[in-house]
Amino acid sequence: MSELVTYDSAAAHSPSLTELVELFRYRELLSLLVVTIIKTRYKRSTLGALWTLLNPLLNMVVMTIAFSSIFRFSITRYPVYVLSGLIFWNFFAQTTTYAMSAIVWGGSLIKRVYVPRTVFAVATVGNGLVNLGLSLVPLALIMLALKQPVTLAVLFVPVAVLLVAMFSLGVALLMSALAVLFVDVVDMYQIIVQASFFLTPVMYPQEILPAKFIWYLSFNPLYLLLELFRSPLYLGVLPSFETIVGGTLCAVGSLLLGWWFFSREADELAYRI
Amino acid sequence: MSSPTASRLQTADSVAAVEAAIRLENVSVRYRVPRERIATFKEYAIRRLRRKIVFDEFWALRSVSIGVRSGEVFGVIGRNGAGKSTLLKVVARVLRPTEGRVRVVGRVAPLLELGAGFDWELTGRENVYLNGAILGFKKRDLSTRFSRIIEFSGLREFADAPLRTYSSGMIARLGFAVATDVQPDVLLVDEVLAVGDAEFHRKSTDRILGFSASGATIVLVTHDLPVARALCQRVAWLERGQLMALGAADEVVSVYEESSG
Numbered sequence: 001m002s003e004l005v006t007y008d009s010a011a012a013h014s015p016s017l018t019e020l021v022e023l024f025r026y027r028e029l030l031s032l033l034v035v036t037i038i039k040t041r042y043k044r045s046t047l048g049a050l051w052t053l054l055n056p057l058l059n060m061v062v063m064t065i066a067f068s069s070i071f072r073f074s075i076t077r078y079p080v081y082v083l084s085g086l087i088f089w090n091f092f093a094q095t096t097t098y099a100m101s102a103i104v105w106g107g108s109l110i111k112r113v114y115v116p117r118t119v120f121a122v123a124t125v126g127n128g129l130v131n132l133g134l135s136l137v138p139l140a141l142i143m144l145a146l147k148q149p150v151t152l153a154v155l156f157v158p159v160a161v162l163l164v165a166m167f168s169l170g171v172a173l174l175m176s177a178l179a180v181l182f183v184d185v186v187d188m189y190q191i192i193v194q195a196s197f198f199l200t201p202v203m204y205p206q207e208i209l210p211a212k213f214i215w216y217l218s219f220n221p222l223y224l225l226l227e228l229f230r231s232p233l234y235l236g237v238l239p240s241f242e243t244i245v246g247g248t249l250c251a252v253g254s255l256l257l258g259w260w261f262f263s264r265e266a267d268e269l270a271y272r273i
Numbered sequence: 274m275s276s277p278t279a280s281r282l283q284t285a286d287s288v289a290a291v292e293a294a295i296r297l298e299n300v301s302v303r304y305r306v307p308r309e310r311i312a313t314f315k316e317y318a319i320r321r322l323r324r325k326i327v328f329d330e331f332w333a334l335r336s337v338s339i340g341v342r343s344g345e346v347f348g349v350i351g352r353n354g355a356g357k358s359t360l361l362k363v364v365a366r367v368l369r370p371t372e373g374r375v376r377v378v379g380r381v382a383p384l385l386e387l388g389a390g391f392d393w394e395l396t397g398r399e400n401v402y403l404n405g406a407i408l409g410f411k412k413r414d415l416s417t418r419f420s421r422i423i424e425f426s427g428l429r430e431f432a433d434a435p436l437r438t439y440s441s442g443m444i445a446r447l448g449f450a451v452a453t454d455v456q457p458d459v460l461l462v463d464e465v466l467a468v469g470d471a472e473f474h475r476k477s478t479d480r481i482l483g484f485s486a487s488g489a490t491i492v493l494v495t496h497d498l499p500v501a502r503a504l505c506q507r508v509a510w511l512e513r514g515q516l517m518a519l520g521a522a523d524e525v526v527s528v529y530e531e532s533s534g
Contacts, residue, residue, distance in 0.1 A: 007366055010374040029406035036403060040394040112389045114366040115407055182314035267369040
């Protein structure tokens with residue numbers, strides 16, 4: 001308790017670095033927030049956290065029924081294909097969307113007490129990782145039931161998840177800072193996410209895209225990251241070298257950009273929320 | 274920037290840097306309010322392109338220099354909108370000053386407004402941990418102090434009920450109990466002394482005075498002039514963001530009373 005904390009507003013100030021140091025100091029708050037999100041989200045529903053698992057499963061059932069006959073010739077074991085895609089998509093869409101409402105909850109707080117302001121977005125991604133981990137269980141069961149061959153490539157999945165988390169955190173930070181500054185950003189973002197869902201081969205095979213549009217996929221970060229996650233699971237092979245490099249660049253770039261922008265605006269947020 | 278009154282009383286304020294717990298040097302805080310409220314990104318983008326964003330500037334604090342001695346009870350008085358709460362926020366690191374420099378030595382505990390840092394769906398027990406972590410406490414320390422916190426707040430039988438079932442008085446008690454369980458080096462109090470029933474009011478005042486007796490620095494923002502006189506050694510009077518007077522509590526409060534008739 002004798003640790004002497006001294007605050008000097010004129011001390012050499014690098015917002016990005018300060019945020020990082022403070023986030024580490026407040027790591028207990030971070031883990032508590034992750035638990036809080038999980039607890040409060042389903043506290044009043046009977047099925048509780050089971051919803052986290054049921055949501056992608058029900059979606060999978062619906063899509064399997066709807067699309068199995070359409071894609072019957074091009075995709076074998078469609079449930080594995082679509083479920084792994086949906087798990088990826090839910091992680092990205094939910095963490096980034098939820099981060100925007102988390103900063104608003106945290107807004108009443110950061111107007112009154114100092115906490116590292118990145119904590120809300122990082123906690124949201126932490127919560128998303130827990131959900132993703134849980135939803136891998138039903139995926140594994142379905143892979144088992146459909147006799148999906150599992151190869152050593154599956155060991156790449158944690159790396160893919162890490163890259164996806166970095167990418168999502170960057171977007172979450174960027175969007176939550178913008179959401180504080182402008183109220184219509186939340187609605188705009190919903191539309192963008194919805195559109196990207198259809199522009200990314202999550203539920204349909206990429207082969208149905210017209211050949212002249214295929215090139216566009218390698219510029220879609222969500223496609224690259226989806227491939228990183230899905231190839232080892234569904235195809236049982238490592239993603240191509242280009243995909244790994246491209247996906248890593250997107251993840252690192254997004255995180256750096258989001259972190260830089262958010263911490264640059266962090267002092268302004270307390271004035272604006 | 275010092276007004277005549279300030280310079281008359283400032284002689285009492287030769288605080289050496291070494292013993293100052295809080296030092297504000299020429300601190301100014303500017304709020305920029307867009308003249309027409311631009312809430313949407315679409316509007317912002319359009320106006321930005323036409324370079325038509327006009328801001329109204331509002332200085333909540335203007336060149337305020339104050340040194341608060343380590344271990345004193347320091348009062349801040351002034352009318353609504355004088356910049357008192359902004360002053361606390363600058364010290365609490367919530368707002369970065371637009372100009373000037375703020376230095377604070379030691380662990381700062383702000384007494385939060387009602388309900389800030391609480392989650393309504395969580396139980397009282399879970400909220401103690403959440404609020405403690407927000408104030409920068411370690412979970413391990415909190416577990417050993419948990420029963421003391423609950424004891425002080427007098428909410429033992431409600432500890433496992435969700436916070437949404439609490440009354441506002443109960444929430445205020447819980448918040449006070451968490452924030453003040455361990456003596457901070459600097460305690461920032463914004464009018465919260467008025468919360469809770471008479472019994473809790475006495476308990477909380479006693480605790481604050483106890484901290485002061487054992488060396489904590491306390492900054493108290495209040496409208497209650499008798500309280501400022503009775504508790505504070507020195508008082509600063511703010512008026513429209515400017516420091517009007519700073520000195521012994523009795524003197525400054527008297528000057529302030531004269532000015533407001």
